[in-house]
Amino acid sequence: MPCQTSEELAELVSIAREVTKEGKIADYIPALGEANQGDLSVAIYHIENTCMSAGDIEKSFTLQSISKVLTLALVLMDHGESYVFDKVGMEPTGDPFNSIVKLETHENQRPLNPMINAGALAVTNMIKGSDKEEKLSRFLAFTKELTFNENIKVCSEIASSEFENAWLNRSLCYFMKKDGIIDGDVEDLIDLYSKQCAVQMHSLDLAKIGAVFALDGKHPQTEKQIIPKDIARICKTFMVTCGMYNASGEFAIKVGIPAKSGVSGGIMGIVPYHFGIGIFGPSLDKKGNSIAGIKLLHLLSEKYELNIF
Numbered sequence: 554m555p556c557q558t559s560e561e562l563a564e565l566v567s568i569a570r571e572v573t574k575e576g577k578i579a580d581y582i583p584a585l586g587e588a589n590q591g592d593l594s595v596a597i598y599h600i601e602n603t604c605m606s607a608g609d610i611e612k613s614f615t616l617q618s619i620s621k622v623l624t625l626a627l628v629l630m631d632h633g634e635s636y637v638f639d640k641v642g643m644e645p646t647g648d649p650f651n652s653i654v655k656l657e658t659h660e661n662q663r664p665l666n667p668m669i670n671a672g673a674l675a676v677t678n679m680i681k682g683s684d685k686e687e688k689l690s691r692f693l694a695f696t697k698e699l700t701f702n703e704n705i706k707v708c709s710e711i712a713s714s715e716f717e718n719a720w721l722n723r724s725l726c727y728f729m730k731k732d733g734i735i736d737g738d739v740e741d742l743i744d745l746y747s748k749q750c751a752v753q754m755h756s757l758d759l760a761k762i763g764a765v766f767a768l769d770g771k772h773p774q775t776e777k778q779i780i781p782k783d784i785a786r787i788c789k790t791f792m793v794t795c796g797m798y799n800a801s802g803e804f805a806i807k808v809g810i811p812a813k814s815g816v817s818g819g820i821m822g823i824v825p826y827h828f829g830i831g832i833f834g835p836s837l838d839k840k841g842n843s844i845a846g847i848k849l850l851h852l853l854s855e856k857y858e859l860n861i862f
């Protein structure tokens with residue numbers, strides 16, 4: 554379904570777009586470095602199946618860390634809470650998303666939560682399937698169901714670019730293998746994780762996933778309960794406490810909605826029982842969040858009183 558263009562939204566996008574100049578595009582995954590610094594798009598998908606959008610909505614982007622919310626939902630459905638949280642904690646960390654430090658210094662060697670890379674790699678390792686191909690195809694099928702879009706696929710250029718440069722993620726895996734948090738072949742896990750992060754979509758697809766979470770796991774179009782309500786709730790809670798990396802506290806105070814960002818510049822926002830928000834703006838702030846995306850969410854939250862607290 555095409556989205557309505559909204560002048561009100563376009564005005565907010567043009568204000569927020571100004572700050573793209575102050576940020577930087579992530580290039581530690583070299584292929585991400587090809588994005589345009591000034592791009593910014595937003596789509597808002599309402600649970601009653603209407604949507605509005607503005608900005609560069611024809612641009613696609615990869616999920617990166619936003620995929621961590623989806624793999625968490627999938628493994629919680631695969632194994633249940635106690636199995637998953639036996640290996641991954643529930644506490645926020647004040648460290649950057651790819652930090653290795655807490656794996657050694659924290660008394661319990663479990664990664665602190667599923668939204669940092671260590672925890673997310675452990676979660677990806679738990680996806681059910683006989684090999685990495687089956688695991689990826691289950692993840693893709695889940696993403697297609699959430700977005701109601703059969704065309705969702707992996708961007709192989711970005712997946713290979715991450716795979717070839719994922720030295721820190723490999724280190725996290727070997728560290729966790731030592732402690733029995735993950736098992737199996739690390740190269741297979743890095744391959745699967747890089748592909749999961751490289752799943753590509755548009756702001757509208759992301760907004761639609763947000764709308765599923767806004768409805769406690771029920772798809773607004775098909776009305777199917779894709780994610781059990783208690784699991785959707787766990788995912789949203791992690792988004793509030795850890796979704797914006799080590800900027801989650803400030804974001805909760807200033808914007809006040811569950812949200813998850815990724816280094817490609819995507820942000821998925823959720824306004825419970827109202828709508829999902831999908832944003833793409835590749836220029837990032839120092840903590841790795843879309844600088845204009847955050848600005849736009851501030852403006853939206855203020856104007857429409859979205860803060861849930």
Ligand SMILES: NC(=O)CC[C@H](N)C(=O)O
Pocket residue numbers: 616617618619650651670715722747750814815816817841
């Ligand atoms: N913050 C992110 O989006 C990180 C995801 C990225 N694929 C990585 O592991 O480095």
